[in-house]
Amino acid sequence: MAKLGEASYTVSASVADTIGNTTSTTHDVLVNTAAPQVIINAIGGDDVLNVAEVSVNQTLSGRVVNAEAGQTVTVSLGAVKITPPTVNGDGTWSVSIPSADLTALGDGGLTVTATVTNQAGNQGQGDREIAIDAGLPGLRIDTVAGDDIINAIELAQPLVINGTSTDLAAGSVVDRDGQR
Structure with missing residues (x-):
């Protein structure tokens, strides 16, 4: 089996009993060991997002080879969780990144x-380096309650929300839903 190349094959079997009765069957199989190729297109035209570009939603897009339409593309942008897009019939995918996340x-x-x-279980990954150069401070919220799901036990206890910031002056106040 190790010598089979990437292709469709028909497996056939037949059997005869002691009095000469025979039966046979066939079954089609596909050998697919090729990992998908994942291409990520430039974001913002040049992979450097300026203040005007981060102030509006941006589209992140790309294409895949050797993955079927409807397959989920898992996308991460730094620490931002992105709603996963699916592969279109032509192999392309795209997702909108909200300005607030950028x-x-x-x-x-x-x-x-x-x-x-892909449907055969082969995984492919693509990476692209980008930059944000908007002169903006950054603020990230860490995973809440270990899994971003607050259960009944956690709801009954004081909830601690942690995060990090960059490019903020010491003593800056962070508001949560309009409260300090």
């Missing part, structure tokens, strides 16, 4: 990663 990342370089698994 602003929260703050200035600096980060890696965009996109991963897809």
Whole structure:
């Protein structure tokens, strides 16, 4: 089996009993060991988002080879969780990144990663380095309650929300839903 190449094959079997009765059957199988290729297109035209570009939603897009339409593309942009897009019939995918998420990342370089698994179970990943150069402070909220799900026990206890900031002056006040 190790010598089979990437292709469709028909497996056939037949059997005869002691009095000469025969029966046979066939079954089609596909050998697919090739990992998908994942391409991430430039964001903002040049992979450097300025203040005007982070102030509006941006589209992150790309294409995949060797993955079927409807497969989920898992996309991460630094610490931002992105609603996963799916592969279109022509192999392309795209997702809108909200301005608030881009602003929260703050200035600096980060890696965009996109991963897809084809129907055969082969996984492929693409990476692209981008930068935000908008002169903005960054503010990130860490995972809440260990899994971003607050259960009944956690709801009955004081909730601590942690995070980090960049490019903020010492003593800056952070508001939560309009409260300090």
